[in-house]
Amino acid sequence: MRNKLSIYVVILLLMATTVGAKNVKLYNNIRIHDKTESQAVAYARKALQQDFQRKFGTSVSQESAIDIVLNIDKDWNAFDKFKIEINSGKINFIGSDELGLLHGIYTFSEDYLGIDPFVYFTDIVPQPVSSIQVKAGIVTSKPYTYKHRVFFVNDEDLIVGFQMEKLEYGFNLEFMEHFFETMLRLKMTGVIPSTLVLADEPHLKLASDMGLYIAQHHAEPVGSVPLYWPKNIPYSWSTHKEHFVKFWRDAIERQKGENVIWTLNFRGYLDGAFWHNDPNVSHDSPLAEKAKVVNEVIQTQYDLIKEITGNETPLVCGYLWSELGGMYRAGLLKYPPQTMILFSDQGYGEFPKGTWESAKKTNLGKGVYQHVSYHNRKTHLRINTIHPDILHREMDLAISHGLTDMIVLNVGNFKEKIFGVQQMVNYMNDFDSYKEKPTGDYYFDWYVNDKFDSSSPAIIQSYKDFFANQFDLGDPERKPGDEWFFFYVEQLLNMAYQKEFDDKFVKKEFPGDGQKEFQKLKDFHSKMDFILDAYAQIYRATGSKWSVSVQHTLDAKSALSGGRLNFYNVDMALPTQKMFHLTAMAADFTESLNYYLNKEYHKSQLAAYAALEHAKKANEIETKIEQNGSGKFKDWYRWDETALTYRIEEVLENYMAHVKDLKYFNLEYKNRNSKTPGIQHKYQPFFESEYQKELIYMENAK
Structure with a gap:
């Protein structure tokens, strides 16, 4: 597909005006002339040089050198636009600003050299050739669907697998450079590079140096970090306003002069509702009273930004995440006129009821805060849990309601989310090319074609089955992921050991459709027997599906080779095997616990042993994923505090020891x-x- 260059250009982002029909020859002998003196362009220039080598090999061609000129047209009064002039022996890249030029360079790499924007993560490179023929002419950028396009590297994983050997060294900047480069290749304009980030941290400075706008976490307004709130001072607006003003002032001072999209917001100390920390406001306080506090905070933050930066119209946004969404839909929140209101999904891709009606009434700038994977100890999943149908439907609604000024995409632990991230990037950049699709089901074919240059039914079906195999616990659009399995083992063992049933757990996570019958039960043992039987049925049925899917992935691999085979292995085949073993683990553990509660301790131990073996295999698969290919992703899971697969093994070993020690055994x-x-x-x-x-x-x- 990537060899059909002129077609690909039109389909993705560009409209080309061809000057004549002359073909121009490209090969690996280039001289790059950077007229910008921009540090960000210097990073892109280095990447472009490497992309030529990816396409043509590292040997320099004996053909005459091609001159590549990089420039910014300061008279072009536009945001994020570019044009590429292709002539014999010379290519001019011209941007309306720094971002426009960067996106022009990376668009050329993708559309003319066939470089996958995710190349660092996929290791998929084009087959090397000595030269290619392209048409001479001028290519100009097409308007993006969203003006500001931001990736949020969320706090649950923090890309911790790429930290240096000692945690205090912070992020591995070599990796972060590749990560930010990937964002620019995907035409992003900004980044929230992590949570708990101070303005002078090197990975944040690197993102800015590479040309990305710095955006801010919804719980870290104006770039402050509540976790670093002064010790022994209550995090209470009603009692300690002067401390908040100083806290925010210091944060703004550290960032002034940079390209920043400032967050106006107010949440509690640890990303909860602010009234958890304020003695004068409570959960039961009237919504209008809570909103009054948020409005005071927002106006204070906005005034500080204008005062410190000297900018009367700073770029600001407000997230309607969680309780703030309810306040806004009730018409209680007031934002400054320039604010971009980010309507938030609920973590699982779907927007709350009332979102679209509220959007119709909004006269401010409008955008979205969207997830491709949500971490809450239950739903994180290698690849992701949100079906393409949901993303297609919800983004269609968002865009049709004009929510296109800004988008913040929560990418979770990015390496495993390429499937979902790619779909969202398509919509962020050029939704018009996909909006006529009736559902998101088309995306399976698109993705396999794009990433594997294949239309193999076996490969396509393996991706479809990965989503079809997920079970739900009462909400068809919210599927438990690999986080669920440790959460499940932990919760069930706590109930079994304490002989106390957790009604809250079951209310949210009830398996099957027997809840009415379950509610009639009174004693602990009858409840546990009922719930364990219900879970066992789900796990056995799902485990059977995963078993078949594992076989299909083995067969699908026969259609691939090289880098594409390697990527399919880590993107689909190994995650499918892991989900098979986690599901089988849950089934065996459930059986073991049932035996344990009914005092059949020998059977309990045997089933627990089977569960432990599956947990070990799941951990082994994580290691295979890390070491696959060149091995550069070693220790990706090392500090993963979400899926906690390694903890399943530890907990089951302790559980087995407990069963063995029972005097009744x-x-x-x-x-x-x-x-x-x-x-x-x-x-x-x-x-x-x-x-x-x-x-x-x-x-x-x-």
Whole structure:
């Protein structure tokens, strides 16, 4: 597909006016002339040089050098526009501003050299050729669907797999450079590079140096970090306003002079509702009273930005995440006239009821805060849990209601989210090319064609099945991911050990459709028996699907080779295997716990052992994903505090030890064949047994 260059240019982002029909020859011998003196352009220039090598090999061609000129037209009064003039022996890249020029350079790499924008993560490179022919002419950029396009690298993972060996060293800047480059290749304009980030941290400065606007977390207004709030001072607006003013003033001072999209917002100390920390406002306070506090805060922050930066019309946004969305839909929040209001999804791709009616009434700038994967100890998933149908439907609604001034895309742990990120990037840049599609189901074919240059039914079906295999717990559009499995084991064991049922857990996570029957039950054991049976049915049925999908991925790999095979392995085949083992683990653990509660301890131990083996295999698969290809993603999961697959193994080992130590665990000795494999564990049993003396005879049986 990437070889059909002129068609690809039109389909993605460009409209080309061809001057004549002359073909121009491109090869690996270029001289780049940077007329900008821009540090950001210097990074892109280095990437462009490498992209020529990716396309043509590292050997320099004997053909005459091609002159590439990089420039910014200061008289071109526009945001983020570019044009590319292609002539024999010379290519001019001209941007209306720094971002426009950067996007022009990376668009050329994608559309003419065939470089996948995710190349650092996919390792998919074009087949090398000695030269290519392209048409001479002028290519101009097409308007993007969204003006400001921002990636949010969320706090749950913080790309921690790329930290240096010691945590205090912070982020690995070598990786972050590749990460920010990937964002620019995808035509992003800004980034929230992490959570808990101070304005002078090197990875934030690097993002700015590379040309990205700095945006801010919804819970870190004006770039402040509430987690670093002064010790022993209550985080309370009603009692300590002067401390907030100084806190925000310091944050703004550190960032003035940079390209910043300032966040106006007010949440609590640890990204909760602010009234959790304020003695004069409570959960039960009237909504209007809560909104009054938020309005005071927003106006204070806005006044500080204008005062400190000297800009009377700063670029500002306000997130309607969680409780703030309810206040705004009730007409209670007041933002400055220049604010871009970001309507937020609920974490699972779907927007709250009332969003679109509220959007119709909004006279301010409008945008969205959207997730491709939500981390809440239940729904994070390798690839992602949000089906393409949901993203297609919700983005269609958002764009049709004019929510296109700004988008913040929460990409979670980015490496595993390429499938969902790519779909959202398509919509952020050029939704018109996809809006006529009736559903998002088309995207499976599109993605396989784009990433694997294939229309293999087996590969396409493996992606469809990955989503079809997910089960729901009462909400069809919210699927538990790999975070769910440790959460499940932890919660069920807590209930079993404490012999106390957690009604809140079951209310939110009830399996199947038997909730009415369940509510009739009164005692702990009958409730646990019922719920475990219901979970077991789901896990067994889902496990059967994953077993088939594993076989299909093995077959699908036969259609691929090289980098594409490697990427399919980490993007689909190995995650499918991991989900099979996690689901099988949950099924065996559920069976074990049922036996445990019914005092069938021998059966409980055997099922727990089977569950533990599946957990170990899931961890082994994570290691394979990390070490796949060149091995540059080693330790990606090392500090992963979301899926916690490694913790499943630890918890199950402790659970097995507990079962083994039970004095009621009297194993009946039935097989006296000393040559039976595995029978040696009975020589020295690790449990109290009325048969222990009888087992001495085993020594004589040798």
